[in-house]
Amino acid sequence: MNEPNNTSTSSTLSDKTRKRTAFFISDGTGLTVEGIGHSLLAQFPDQQVEQLTVPYVDSEARVQQVLQRIERAAQESGLQPIIITSIVSDHIRGLLHQSSALMLDVFESYLAPLASLFGSDPNRSVGVSHGIADNSRYTARIDAVHFAMDNDDGRRTREFESADIILVGVSRSGKTPTCLYLALQFGLRAANYPITEEDMDSTALPKILRPFQHKLFGLTIDPRRLMSIRQERRANSRYASPEQCEFEVRQVEQMLRRAQIPFLDATELSVEELATRLMSQAGIERRIS
Amino acid sequence: MNEPNNTSTSSTLSDKTRKRTAFFISDGTGLTVEGIGHSLLAQFPDQQVEQLTVPYVDSEARVQQVLQRIERAAQESGLQPIIITSIVSDHIRGLLHQSSALMLDVFESYLAPLASLFGSDPNRSVGVSHGIADNSRYTARIDAVHFAMDNDDGRRTREFESADIILVGVSRSGKTPTCLYLALQFGLRAANYPITEEDMDSTALPKILRPFQHKLFGLTIDPRRLMSIRQERRANSRYASPEQCEFEVRQVEQMLRRAQIPFLDATELSVEELATRLMSQAGIERRIS
Numbered sequence: 001m002n003e004p005n006n007t008s009t010s011s012t013l014s015d016k017t018r019k020r021t022a023f024f025i026s027d028g029t030g031l032t033v034e035g036i037g038h039s040l041l042a043q044f045p046d047q048q049v050e051q052l053t054v055p056y057v058d059s060e061a062r063v064q065q066v067l068q069r070i071e072r073a074a075q076e077s078g079l080q081p082i083i084i085t086s087i088v089s090d091h092i093r094g095l096l097h098q099s100s101a102l103m104l105d106v107f108e109s110y111l112a113p114l115a116s117l118f119g120s121d122p123n124r125s126v127g128v129s130h131g132i133a134d135n136s137r138y139t140a141r142i143d144a145v146h147f148a149m150d151n152d153d154g155r156r157t158r159e160f161e162s163a164d165i166i167l168v169g170v171s172r173s174g175k176t177p178t179c180l181y182l183a184l185q186f187g188l189r190a191a192n193y194p195i196t197e198e199d200m201d202s203t204a205l206p207k208i209l210r211p212f213q214h215k216l217f218g219l220t221i222d223p224r225r226l227m228s229i230r231q232e233r234r235a236n237s238r239y240a241s242p243e244q245c246e247f248e249v250r251q252v253e254q255m256l257r258r259a260q261i262p263f264l265d266a267t268e269l270s271v272e273e274l275a276t277r278l279m280s281q282a283g284i285e286r287r288i289s
Numbered sequence: 290m291n292e293p294n295n296t297s298t299s300s301t302l303s304d305k306t307r308k309r310t311a312f313f314i315s316d317g318t319g320l321t322v323e324g325i326g327h328s329l330l331a332q333f334p335d336q337q338v339e340q341l342t343v344p345y346v347d348s349e350a351r352v353q354q355v356l357q358r359i360e361r362a363a364q365e366s367g368l369q370p371i372i373i374t375s376i377v378s379d380h381i382r383g384l385l386h387q388s389s390a391l392m393l394d395v396f397e398s399y400l401a402p403l404a405s406l407f408g409s410d411p412n413r414s415v416g417v418s419h420g421i422a423d424n425s426r427y428t429a430r431i432d433a434v435h436f437a438m439d440n441d442d443g444r445r446t447r448e449f450e451s452a453d454i455i456l457v458g459v460s461r462s463g464k465t466p467t468c469l470y471l472a473l474q475f476g477l478r479a480a481n482y483p484i485t486e487e488d489m490d491s492t493a494l495p496k497i498l499r500p501f502q503h504k505l506f507g508l509t510i511d512p513r514r515l516m517s518i519r520q521e522r523r524a525n526s527r528y529a530s531p532e533q534c535e536f537e538v539r540q541v542e543q544m545l546r547r548a549q550i551p552f553l554d555a556t557e558l559s560v561e562e563l564a565t566r567l568m569s570q571a572g573i574e575r576r577i578s
Contacts, residue, residue: 029565031474032324038578039321039375040399043411051578055565080406084399086328102406110329110373110393117369117391122332139521141560145466149438177434180469184560185320232428271430271473276318276344289327289340 021050021073022082025066025096027089030055036106037084049082057087063095070099088124137187137288144183144190144287151191152176160191160212165284167192168209168256169219170248171239172229174266178219178274185275187288195252203254217278218256218263223249225267310339310362311371314355314385316378319344325395326373338371346376352384359388377413426476426577433472433479433576440480441465449480449501454573456481457498457545458508459537460528461518463555463563467508470564476577477568484541492543494550506567507545507552512538514556
């Protein structure tokens with residue numbers, strides 16, 4: 001089946017219901033297949049595709065539920081749905097393969113070549129990729145999260161000694177979410193320190209940061225973007241004025257250059273990109289994998 | 290080539306250098322291929338595989354660097370390396386295919402069937418999956434992160450009104466990292482409130498939480514696990530004693546049951562699992578995709 005019920009129903013369907021649906025189906029969190037799905041579909045920006053993550057499909061009852069949902073999507077839109085899946089169990093996968101959707105099955109594609117390389121069979125255990133794995137990993141991660149919370153926004157600097165990295169930049173340049181992401185994803189102890197107006201009398205590095213110069217990393221941002229972020233927070237304030245944003249960004253960039261601190265422009269980068277790029281630029285290795 | 294240089298060098302190599310290497314290679318953050326790689330290799334727990342994420346491989350120079358590293362790994366271990374990749378550019382991918390590694394190429398596997406389904410060619414643009422995408426998504430995410438920070442640990446409850454979900458549980462049951470993850474990954478406004486000893490005189494819900502009963506979600510934890518987490522924080526304290534942990538967990542579980550608040554046992558679950566399971570149990574939809 002290619003385009004089910006296309007001719008018979010398309011005239012009565014609105015544009016909305018004519019959207020194709022992609023199902024990202026997993027027996028675990030679904031985060032991996034969702035990532036694959038987003039990457040692949042982003043390559044077809046002209047296609048309107050409703051994207052739906054369906055996690056924890058680990059029983060026959062759950063598969064039957066999902067199968068019904070898929071067939072409903074097919075009938076309502078008149079367009080063949082897409083399934084991207086990483087289900088481990090042969091039985092559950094077999095049931096899923098009964099659907100009329102286009103199947104992109106990660107385990108089916110890649111387990112066989114790996115098994116043949118290793119000369120051993122896969123063990124077919126569910127949900128290992130985002131499981132708790134081991135206690136030391138869990139502890140490292142949680143400690144890093146609490147470290148990032150405690151060492152946010154320059155409120156405290158006495159733990160800077162034990163930081164893996166210290167982000168500096170103007171207020172609302174993206175330091176806090178980047179630190180939290182570094183903690184959650186990579187177990188890194190990331191602190192941050194906002195450069196505020198009182199630090200801007202000169203372009204010398206604030207005194208308190210000097211002992212840690214080797215682990216400082218700067219974030220900068222386009223002043224217009226900064227302005228729009230700050231406007232949402234405090235509309236029409238001096239803090240969000242074009243002059244103030246321009247001044248702060250210029251001062252901080254000069255400070256970073258003068259002290260030879262590496263920095264990234266956060267304007268066009270997501271938190272994931274900032275985190276991974278700064279790690280590779282600063283040569284920092286993850287603490288958990 | 291299957292096992293390069295195997296016979297000639299294996300006798301002089303230590304166990305460590307005999308480890309096979311898997312390279313997760315991307316022109317973006319590498320987070321997606323890394324996820325796939327972890328899932329796949331977890332199916333072969335008896336295999337010792339060094340896992341290496343190589344992000345931002347987006348130029349010929351960078352590919353050549355990576356290719357050298359791959360061949361070095363092959364020679365040093367005498368074992369064929371593995372490449373899992375999602376590189377978009379045909380040119381860069383072509384260069385990568387020159388290596389002697391086993392290639393698992395996500396875009397190669399799946400773009401063709403999708404292109405044929407859509408009847409259109411992929412646009413081959415890099416790094417869309419973790420890019421900043423659009424401003425409203427960025428703002429929703431950052432706001433959610435700041436909301437989680439501001440509404441952590443019961444320090445403040447006046448914004449509970451606008452929370453999507455409020456996690457409750459004993460101290461160190463995993464509330465904070467779960468809230469931050471919900472914010473970063475799904476843009477959800479997640480607050481948390483620790484049930485402390487002063488709330489435990491009765492098993493009635495603390496007064497301050499009652500107006501928000503419909504958006505409360507509980508985390509519970511095995512008392513022994515809680516003890517070991519608390520011991521790392523405050524060794525030999527009453528807070529970390531077996532009696533105290535046992536008492537608190539029992540009281541909170543009774544409280545949750547009595548108020549009919551849904552809850553999850555965090556003992557064996559990762560932050561990703563907690564977040565995705567509670568969303569599905571509480572019927573909460575993500576705010577960003």
